[in-house]
Amino acid sequence: MKTIILCGGKGTRLREETEYKPKPMVEIGGRPIIWHIMSLYARAGFKDFVLPLGYKGEVIKDYFFHFKAMNSDFTVDLGTGDIRTYNGCNCSDWRVTLSDTGQETYKGARIKRIAKYIDTDRFMVTYGDGVADVDLAKLIAFHKDSDAVGTFTGVRLPSRFGAVSTADDGRILSWQEKPVLNEYINGGFFVFKREFLDYLWEDDDCDLEKEPLERLAAEGKLNMYRHDGFWQCMDTYRDYTKLNALWDAGQAPWVK
Numbered sequence: 001m002k003t004i005i006l007c008g009g010k011g012t013r014l015r016e017e018t019e020y021k022p023k024p025m026v027e028i029g030g031r032p033i034i035w036h037i038m039s040l041y042a043r044a045g046f047k048d049f050v051l052p053l054g055y056k057g058e059v060i061k062d063y064f065f066h067f068k069a070m071n072s073d074f075t076v077d078l079g080t081g082d083i084r085t086y087n088g089c090n091c092s093d094w095r096v097t098l099s100d101t102g103q104e105t106y107k108g109a110r111i112k113r114i115a116k117y118i119d120t121d122r123f124m125v126t127y128g129d130g131v132a133d134v135d136l137a138k139l140i141a142f143h144k145d146s147d148a149v150g151t152f153t154g155v156r157l158p159s160r161f162g163a164v165s166t167a168d169d170g171r172i173l174s175w176q177e178k179p180v181l182n183e184y185i186n187g188g189f190f191v192f193k194r195e196f197l198d199y200l201w202e203d204d205d206c207d208l209e210k211e212p213l214e215r216l217a218a219e220g221k222l223n224m225y226r227h228d229g230f231w232q233c234m235d236t237y238r239d240y241t242k243l244n245a246l247w248d249a250g251q252a253p254w255v256k
Contacts, residue, residue: 001048001140002118003041005034006107007128008054016237022056024128025063026234029247032063033234036131038094040254044136046124047094050117052101052110064096108206115197125190125208131243131254132231134189142225143191149221150213151191154184155231184224187231230254 011023018026024034038049053060063070072085097117101110111125122143124136134153143151186209199212206212216222230253234240246252 001046001120001122001124002050003038003046003048003124003126004050004052004111004114004118005037005126005128006110007034007051007057007060008101008103008105008107008110009128010055011129013236014234014240017240020056021059022054022128023234025056025059026129026240028131028234028243029252033131033243034060034128036254037126037128038096040131040134041124041136042091042094043256046136049094050097050099050114051128052099052114054101054103054105054110057098057100061098064098067091102204105204106206107208108200108210108212109202109204111208112197112200112202112206115200118194118197121194123192123194125192126188127233129235130188130231130233131252132187132189132227133229133253133256134187134227134231136189139189139225139227140191143223146223148223149193149196150216151223151225152213153187153189153227153231154224155187155227156184157231184226187227187233189225189227 005024007022007024009023011018011026014023014026017023024037025032027033028036034051041047041049051060068085069083071091074083074085076083097114099114099117101113105113122140124140132153132155139151139153196212196216199215200206200208213222232239232243234243243252
């Protein structure tokens with residue numbers, strides 16, 4: 001099953017890191033977050049990736065074009081240009097297709113524009129800025145059992161603020177510091193039947209989360225896989241420092 005990782009956004013809320021590189025290339029523990037995401041899928045046996053590129057896509061292309069040499073010891077024959085690598089990371093069986101899908105293109109159009117690279121009955125999609133300890137085998141089984149066209153992973157976030165409940169006279173009845181919210185939000189990690197491609201169009205304004213998913217939901221063909229474990233996006237500098245702190249402490253839940 002192909003895995004599409006959306007890599008085209010500008011990451012404006014993380015400008016400290018994204019002024020000179022795209023958000024999927026922002027690092028956790030010395031490696032780009034996209035590598036962490038791909039590793040999550042690869043550990044579950046999914047190693048065929050398609051990356052729709054946009055903002056500073058050439059940085060991502062350069063990273064994967066030189067990936068083997070930059071992640072290995074190597075010997076280069078300066079006369080012939082032949083390179084022999086040693087001790088590389090365990091990524092030799094990954095297959096990565098990179099496609100420029102435009103600078104201003106919304107996510108739905110990016111998926112539609114790389115449809116020619118999807119040759120399976122189902123495919124997976126996720127964002128290029130979030131990690132989680134999602135059990136992908138259970139997610140896929142849930143999707144297949146439901147017979148929905150699309151399944152997304154619902155996650156619950158802790159509030160950034162404390163929450164209180166009060167009596168009419170102002171007495172505090174309960175105090176919770178940053179409670180986990182009851183509502184689920186879209187955490188990505190989608191599984192789609194191939195027919196979902198018919199809900200998309202190639203014009204720049206096709207936004208995945210708007211008309212395509214709204215229409216799928218209205219038709220009763222979209223469901224949610226509940227994930228109550230770890231999930232964290234890298235949307236702001238606060239998120240960036242949190243993820244790196246977890247990595248540095250050896251407590252990164254997305255690494256199994």
